[in-house]
Amino acid sequence: MSTGAQVIVEELERAGVDVCFGLPGVHNLALWAALRESSIRLVGVRHEQAAAYAADGYARATGRLGVAITTTGPGAANTLGAVGEAWASRSPILVIATDIPSGLRRPGEYRGVLHETDGQAAMFAPVVKSVHLGCSAGEVANATAAAVRSATSAPTRPAYLEIATDLLAAEVPEGDPLAVALAEDAYDLSSVVAALDGARRPLIWAGGGARDAAGAVRALAEKLAAPVLTTYGAAGVLPPGHPNLVGLPPHVEAAGRLWDEADVIVAIGSDLDGVQTQNFAQPQPETLIAISLEEPTNYRADVFVPGDAAVAAQLAEQVKPREGALELAAARAQACTGLDAAALRFLDAMRFAVPAEANIVVDMCIPGYWMAGFFTPAAPRRLQVPLGWGTLGYAFPAGLGAALAGTGPTVSLSGDGGFLFAAGELATMAQEQIPLTAVIVDDGGYGMLRYDQVRAGTETFGVDLHTPDFEAMAASFGVWAETVFGLEDDFGEALARHVDTGQPSVLVAKTPTPLVPPPNTSPNWYRKR
Structure with missing residues (x-):
């Protein structure tokens, strides 16, 4: 008989999972030990939200299941923003979280056990397709199989699996055979x-x-x-x-x-x-x-x-x-005459620098919006945009997942504000030697929000940021970094060099004159309701 952790890992292997992202905690160490003995690569991130974003980036790049592993309570809760983005964008990811030991849980009663919440799974219900609980030894195998099946079956969306921590090390019975999927009815066209x-x-x-x-x-x-x-x-x-x-x-x-x-x-x-x-x-x-x-x-x-x-x-x-x-x-041609010339130069630089087989993962920032609306990749799944839910801070951690998909070189594109949401993942990129080029467009603030305030004729407030020396910060993690000015020829040439190395790197583009937001950003929509 296998332990609960071994059963979970075996189910992931059957599903073709080759990489998981997560953060260890006292409640999930048995799962980490089981993964260590498996064929699955386990990538330890520095924040649980990054684990879910990386799983999403991997899933979008491959179409396969992305997996994020967290511990109980606050560790699980830290993923919610990223899981919401995966839900809105219909990404097949699986969040595996622990709960307090089964013998200490009393339904509807909070007892002050480490990391305890009253109804942890309920936090996930609005942002997942399904919730699966392993609260007893007999439930672990079937809950795991059902969660994997839910996340990967059409229409895809995230699934949440919660296992009581003591069941990871305990012996649990095998699950029932998987149900056979029913064939779809033919439709008269x-x-x-x-x-x-x-x-x-x-x-x-x-x-x-x-x-x-x-x-x-x-x-x-x-x-x-x-x-x-x-x-x-x-x-x-x-x-x-x-x-x-x-x-x-x-x-x-x-x-x-x-x-x-x-x-x-x-x-x-x-x-x-x-x-x-x-x-x-x-x-x-x-x-x-x-x-x-x-x-x-x-x-x-x-x-x-x-x-x-x-x-x-x-x-x-x-x-x-x-x-x-x-x-x-x-x-x-008519449309291009009305577009910002500097933005068109930026798009040309991206086309010059990034090979056709690359993955590009953009954030909620003005350069990212230009890419979303006006950059056509060579094939599907080559451009990721977090405009399902609209989560700032997506690009860098999701880029880590996309870079491990094995589908080509990967570039993430963040603003200075959004990059700092997950700057600690520079340590992950360096430790795991993830071949990602992280581009940071530094205009000293939240450029889109600054634009909204200026457009409204108000004084900017709360949108101008004190930002670090990103090149020095990356170098302190042992990541090669470089700074250029602007988003035109020098930027394109530098980006091409970074991508060509196949190594972890950071490219900072200082842009004291930010790009104008494109027509696909809501303040510039030409249709009004």
């Missing part, structure tokens, strides 16, 4: 095919649920001769320069008009959320066909196809081919 065959101006709106069906989306777009708008989560579904790719966010009027003028819109793997639709100010389409695992509620779907984005492949085979060439170049 004839009404969808008829609508698309009769469309005059079809348009495809690709969401994060389409990122693993890029070939199908491409085939459908080419068959329909339809422009494709991609959400932040779907960036790269069509490669840069593809004739059907709009390559602009719908927050730019030239791109937004394509939505307005379309008579049939196919939304694939998207819930048409507020961030992407300017808080639903985009008008209800004449005809909306929604292909998704969950029916959208933000817009009326005239036809809802319950299924994953692979349904697009069936549609591509059945619809009639359309003649005519798309004329998107004029829309892009």
Whole structure:
């Protein structure tokens, strides 16, 4: 018979997990010991929130399960902000937390045991898909299997697993065999095919649920001769320069008009959320066909196809081919004339410096918003944006996870404020030799908030920051660091050098004149409700 910790590790190995992120505590050391004897790499971070962010970054880069391990009470609670981001962005992560010893727990009663809370799992309920408890020896195996299955089954979202600490070292029975998943019912696509065959101006709106069906989306777009708008989560579904790719966010009027003028819109793997639709100010389409695992509620779907984005492949085979060439170049040219020249130079520098196979993880900062809206990666899952929940401080710790995904070099992009949320993870990067290039754009404050105050005509308050010498701070951890000024040619050349080394490094870009926020930031939305 195995211990509870061994059962958990065996289940993770069966699920194909190859790396976990966590922080040790007196309550979870038995799990750390079991992981030490396993095939799974255990990366110790310096804060539990970073563990959940790293698990999320890994999951987004790979599509596989990301795992964060915490101890009881405050350790578990420290992950909540990051778990909320994973929930809103539908990332398959599993948080494994301990609880106080099972013999000391009395339901509904607080007894003052170390790290005790009254209903720890209840804190997670709003930000996870499911909660699984192992409060007795007989529950550990089945709770673990159910949590893994929940997090990784479509539609994906985080799951929470809580195990009483004494059960990690105790012998526990094996679980029941996994239930066999039921096959999905076939869906009659004839009404969808008829609508698309009769469309005059079809348009495809690709969401994060389409990122693993890029070939199908491409085939459908080419068959329909339809422009494709991609959400932040779907960036790269069509490669840069593809004739059907709009390559602009719908927050730019030239791109937004394509939505307005379309008579049939196919939304694939998207819930048409507020961030992407300017808080639903985009008008209800004449005809909306929604292909998704969950029916959208933000817009009326005239036809809802319950299924994953692979349904697009069936549609591509059945619809009639359309003649005519798309004329998107004029829309892009018109949009570019109104964009900030310094930001365009920054985007050019990023394209020059970062190879096509790289992962780029951006934060809630002005350069990150420019990347989210106007940078098209070479493939899906190559650009991560924390605009599910909108959590500042995401990029650096999530970049650590993405860098261990084995999918290519990785660059994180943070502002000076957001980087300091997890600056202690420089120690993690150095100790584990994680091949991440962490870019810090230092404009001496919360640039987006400063912009909001200036735009409102008020004196800036609380947004200008005293920041450290980031280069010296990184060097104190033994991480190679360099400082450049601005975000143009010198920045691009330095970034290319850093990425090429394949080593942990920090590149600081001092920008006394910050970039102007792009049109996809809410103060600059052209649609108002």
